[in-house]
Amino acid sequence: MTSFEHISSHPIPDLRAQLEQYLDPASGARHVHLASDQDEFAFLVGFPTVPQASDGRAHILEHLALCGSERFPVADPFFAMLRRSTATFMNAMTYPDRTVYPFASTDRTDFFNLLDVYLDATFFPKLDYLSFRQEGWRHSFKDDRLVRQGVVLNEMKGAFGDPLSILYSGLNKALFPGTSYAENYGGDPLxxxxxxxxxxxxxxxxxxxxxxxxxxxxxxxEAKEIQAKLVERVLSRRTGRCPARRPELAADWIAPRRAQVRVPSAQARPDEHGLQLSWRFGESTDPLATARLRLLSHGLLGDASAPVMKAMQSAGFGRPSQMNFVDSGLRQLVLHIGMEGLTETQVERAKSCIEHALEDAATDGVPVDVLKTALRDMRFAKREIQGDTIPDALRRLLDAVPLLMNGGDVATAFDIEPVLQQLGKEIEDPAFFKHAVRELINHPNLLATHVIADADFATLREAQEAKALALKERELNDDERRQIGAEEAALAEHRKARSNIDVLPCVQPSELRREPIALPEIQHQHSSISVVGGATNGITYATTLFDLSTAPKDDWPWLSLYADIVPDLGTGSLGFEEAGRWRQRQVSSFSMTLDTLVEAGRTSLTPQLNVHASALTEDEAGIPSAIAAWTLVPRFDELDRISFLTKARVARKVNGLAAAAGQYASLAAAAPYSIRRQFAHRVHGLASLPFVAALGKMLESPEGVQAIADHLKRIHQLLLEVPNRVIWVGLNGSSLEASKALDLRPSRAGRLGASDAISRAHEVANVALRVASQVNHCHIAWAAPSVEHPDAAPLAVAAELLTHLALHRKLREEGGAYGGWASYSAEDGLFTMSSFRDPRLAGTYADFAGSVREIQDAYFSQQTLEEAIISVIKRLDKPLAPYTLASAADRSERRGVTKEMRRAFRQQVLACTLMQVKEALARWLPPQAASRAAAVGNANQDLCGMAVIEVADLVN
Structure with missing residues (x-):
């Protein structure tokens, strides 16, 4: 029996779905249901969370709600369900004004199991004191010195090392004074x-x-089945109403304002200043106003020929910032436009540059075709099925939460066609865009922010924390000291206490399919074209793959530079501005990426340059011409453009050292044992930084810029000579003639080669990469077999056992790290363990070793083993977006991973025994073979014998 009343139904033709809305009159609770034929069942419950302080209460509550509840009094039901469920997604997320608890599953029974757990966790959590001290913050003593610990505390210390995160928080503080948006919603560690x-x-x-x-x-x-659970589990027990909560609206200004925001920097060089112009508008619940602002942003910033983007890129100083976008996720809309890479004296010039460009746009406007293209791309974005990280249906629900929370029409989050039709009429008026720009110029709610890079940012915060701790320690009396010790002891006992997880629902391995998921059929039109049909929601995707196995090792960093900047050059007779505008008319999406392929059981590698383009199916005829233009005739004579793009790439690499340090450490640890990771290490990781420094030197002279252009031209000549092939993905019956137009050089196509330029190194890593940070990221790696090896399945199961039974407890609960996990990758030939935003280093590496011994020595029940097996299988069965699934089918074929091999691996996982796990760990994870690398903020801590590398020195 449900108490919900049906409010409305709205068909969504593009999604082949119907949106249904319901209301519980007694409580005012709302239920929005997207009825569709998608394979996944998705659910979320969300709450407005509008804290009036930066103490992280919403964020800490999100963590604490998942630490046990009334019906499921388990220490960690969320993490326990990760291994007892076939969920394709489970998480909880805190935003500036809301907290959501989403999950998805392909199994109906599992869906209702998770619904029970999530409802009890959010409405009836235990919220016990010791869990608060573990997940939030606490005092403890380390080496007789008072310190602070806590999972969220350490997570946010890591977040405060990210310049973009700090900038976004600082802008909101200045844009929304007196509202909850002015607070740091994740929590300021101080x-x-x-x-x-x-x-x-x-x-x-x-x-x-x-x-x-x-x-x-x-x-x-059916919605009523879910509502019956909502009534039974929640609404029948928690009655009445609370006052509706929404984020506050900021008061209008009578004139623009100025602000300064300091952000962390490794070196704070003279050219690390920035300028951000941020306009605050009305409520984001207005779908037409939101779409108009996106249209305005596209017209001003959409490509190199757009007036403001052109002005910023041709200013002769600085570059467009990484924060040029429309923020529609808050209650009020915000448009951000900015420049970075400025000296202090250039900040005002940058402001004038943008203002003059706006004046020109208000006078001259932009061609109507530019605006029509923007509307087409909005349609493309709504139609495209994504879901490789978050399931597509769940992603759409998450996007709709702000509208539902703030009283908007939720249907407009799923169906924007009426809005696009309205805008299509409005842009026919030549004055439409000019008028919109003029309103922007005259808008009083404008914030001009001077962004200041601060090399002492982390040091000053550490000093503030140390001062507060020293003061607190001096004030502690004996009873308070004993209390801290008693709480720490109680917390240790709390962690050791065994919860009866049998109260939690659990899927059984016998209920899982024996067969692997079906990959789509690939139609080989001839030797170089593969066509894959699929329900792509009216979008066509194409990728041309170039076999670069003959590229010399020294050219690998150049391949990466080529992929990054060639899409932004001109082509043929078109300069980069005209070429960019022409390409936007042809396709909705275009990119180049560098990838690698390793055949199963092989120790050789094939680098690939992939050129991607996608468009609405009705516009697919433009795909071949767009790909051909930048693969056959890119312009390498645009030296100023090459210089500008390369400088921007170098600057962002240098400025992002701290944020990327964890990834650098991961690649450094894995490189000795994985040829794919070794390639990535040399192209994107620590080993690439000397190349970045060399580019910086070359950019100092016209001769150096010419040398860069000559290198890129040489890479292009190589592309013209190597085999290439095409993957074309679209609706069944999609035009094969269009795909054939991508057959650039069929006579050269052939089986992908395999480079023997690198192989597994013999010397393991043992390095600590020092960057400006308050936390560490620890990584350790061993060589592992590929998928056809009999130890592959036991190692996959071992990774889940290590993660859920040992590392989560040792690294997160006891050590205070934000996360800790183990992973097995058959394609990479690698077994790894890692920690993220970790206050420890020596203790973590001891726990890595101790965890392996624990799994090898301890006895585990069949239930525990089966939970690990379930965790492996659900990773194999995760639904993928149509294009990703087609790419996976092609990749498996090219690697030589057959359906029989996938079936054998799956069945070996299902039949895996604990003895097989222990024997595989003993064979593949000997302590002396471990390769270690960590990103560290403090080089004076116990580094376990690791050699220190100052990361900043590599780019100077």
Whole structure:
């Protein structure tokens, strides 16, 4: 029996779905259901969370809600369900104004199991004191010195090392004074200790009430079945209403304002200043206003010929910032336009540059074709099925949450066709765009922010924390010291306590399919073209792959530079501005990427340059011409353009050292044992930084720029000579003639080669990469077999056992890291363990070793083993977006991974025994063979004998 009343139904033809909306009159709870034939069942419950302080209460509550509940009094039901469920997605997310708890599963029974767990976790959590101290913050003593610990605390210390995160928070603070947006919603580590357990309990009581709740679901299921559960589990028990909560609206300004935001930097060089112009508008619940702002942004910034983008790129100083976008995720719309790479004296010049470009746009406008292209791309974005990270239906629900929360028409989040039709009429007026720009120029709610790179950012924060801790330690009396010790001891016992996870629902291995998921059939038109049909929602995708196995090792970094900047050059007789505008008319998406392929069981590698383009199926005829233009005749005589693009790439690499350090460490640890990771290490990782430094030197002279152009030209000549092939993915019956037009050089096509230029190194890594950070990222790696080896399945199961039974407890619960996990990759030939945003280093590496011994020595029940098996299988069965699935089918074929091999691996996983796991670990993970690399903020800590590398020195 359900108490929900049906409010409305709205067909969504593009998604082959129907949007249904319901309301529970008693509580005011809302349920939005997207009825469709998609394979996945999706659900989320969301709450407005509008904290009035930067103490991280919403973020910490998100963590704490998943630490046990009334019906499921398990220490970690969320992490336990990760291994007892076939969920394709499970998470919880805190935003500046809301918290959501989403999940998805392809199994109906599993869906309702997870629904029970999520509803109990959010509405009836335990929120016990010790979990608050573990997940939030606590005092403890380390080497007789008072310190602060906590999972969220350490997570946010890592976040405060990210310049973009700090800039975004700083801009919101200045744009929305007096509102919850002015607070750091994740929590400022210096303020988090102001939050008490009592304050957290009150926040849950006032914010996590059914009257505030937003229930959303999708899939082949009737809404009333979900509503029956909502009534039984929640609405029948928590009655009444709480006052509706929404983020506050910021008061209008009578004139533009100025601000400064300091962001972390490794070196704070003279040219690391920035300028951000941010316009604050009305409510984002207005779909027409949102679409108009996106249209305006596209007209001003959409390509190199757009007036503001052109002005910023041709200014002769600086470059467009990484924050040029429309932010529609808050209650009020914001347009960000900015420049970076400025000296302090250039900041005002940058502001004038943008303002003059706006004046010109208000006078001259832009061609109507530019605006029509923007509308087409909005249609493309709504139609495209994504889902490789978050399932497509769940992604659409998440996008709709702000509209539902703020009282907008939720249907407009799924169906924007009426809005696009309206805008299509409006842009026929030649004055439309000019008028929109003039309104922008005259808008009083404008914030001009001077972004200042601060090399002392992390050091000053560490000093503030140290000062506060020293003061606190001096003030502690004996009873308070004993209390801290007692709480730490109680927390240790709390972690050791065995929860009865049998109260949680669990899928059984016997309920899982024996056969692997079906990959789409590939039609080989001839030797160089593969066509894959699929339900792509009216979008066609094409990729031309160039076999670069003959490329010398020294050219690999140049291949990466080529992929990054060639799409932004001119082509044929067209300069880069005209070429960019022409390509936008042809396709909705275009890119180049560098990839590698390793055949199963082989120790040789094939680098590939992939040129991608996609368009609405009705526009697919433009795909071949777009790909051909940049693969056959790119312009290498545009030296100023090459210089500008290369400088931007070098600067972002240098400025992003701290943010990328964890990835650098991961690649450094893996490179000795994996030829794919070794390639990535040399092209994108630590080993690429000397190349970045060399590019910086070359950019200092016209001769150096010419040398860069000559290198790129040489890479292009190689592309003209190597085999290439095409993958064409579209609706069944999609034009094969269009795909044949991509047959650039059929006579040269052939089987992909295999480069023997690199092989597994013999010397393992043992390095600590020092960057400006308050936390560490630790990685360790061993060589592992490929998928056809009998130890492949046991190692895959071992990774899940290590993650869920040992590393989560040791690294997160006890060590305070944000995360810790193990992973087996058959394609990479690699077994790894890692920690993320970790306050420890020596302790973590000891725990890596201890975890392996624990799995090898301990006895585990059949249930525990089966949970690990379920975790492996659900990774294999994760639904993929149509293009990704087609690419996976092609990749498997090219690697020589047959359906029989995939079936054998799956069945070996299902039949895996604990003895096989222990024997595989003993064979493949000997301690002396471990390769180690960590990103560290403090080189004075115990580094376990690792050699220190100053990362910043590699780019100077």
């Amino acid at each position: 303020v988090i200790p102001e939050l008490s357990h009592e304050m957290l309990l009150e926040f849950h009581a006032s914010h996590y009430h059914p009257s505030q709740a937003m229930f959303m679901s999708a899939g082949r299921i």
